Amino acid sequence: xxxxxxxxxxxxxxxxxxxxxxxxxxxxxxxxxxxxxxxxxxxxxxxxxxxxxxxxxxxxxxxxxxxxxxxxxxxxxxxxxxxxxxxxxxxxxxxxxxxxxxxxxxxxxxxxxxxxxxxxxxxxxxxxxxxxxxxxxxxxxxxxxxxxxxxxx
Ligand code: SF4
Ligand code: SF4
Numbered sequence: 379x380x381x382x383x384x385x386x387x388x389x390x391x392x393x394x395x396x397x398x399x400x401x402x403x404x405x406x407x408x409x410x411x412x413x414x415x416x417x418x419x420x421x422x423x424x425x426x427x428x429x430x431x432x433x434x435x436x437x438x439x440x441x442x443x444x445x446x447x448x449x450x451x452x453x454x455x456x457x458x459x460x461x462x463x464x465x466x467x468x469x470x471x472x473x474x475x476x477x478x479x480x481x482x483x484x485x486x487x488x489x490x491x492x493x494x495x496x497x498x499x500x501x502x503x504x505x506x507x508x509x510x511x512x513x514x515x516x517x518x519x520x521x522x523x524x525x526x527x528x529x530x531x
Pocket of ligand 1: 415416417419420421422432433434437441445446447448449450451
């Protein structure tokens, strides 16, 4: 794991509030027993991957295959197709997120997002990661290369 050279910095409160509002507006959650899930949604960019990009216009965020929101749309049931511009944005965002971040959708060496300094709401299953170079929605049991111990008890 690369050494973290970026010192903890100040949370962007405005951006954080926008993501919290997005979570509420879309009812973003773990799918649990619901047979639907992001991985089976029309807007999930990479079917078969554990995490991918949601290109729904209201979201445009990284999501996991076992998450779900109220905008779920069955694959093939929508005439909406990803435009070239949306494809370019998705690829750009995705490349920025995957390069060097060592994403995992399960804890690593006792480290997970819910115990990380940058996880906004430690009591939630999905929350916003405010790390300045990430700024994404992540799962409580996910982890990346930028993990730092939370200062909360
Ligand atoms: S629209 Fe909702 S259910 Fe579909 S991939 Fe995006 S976050 Fe998941
Ligand atoms: S994605 Fe990385 S930096 Fe963000 S909360 Fe999870 S472990 Fe921490």
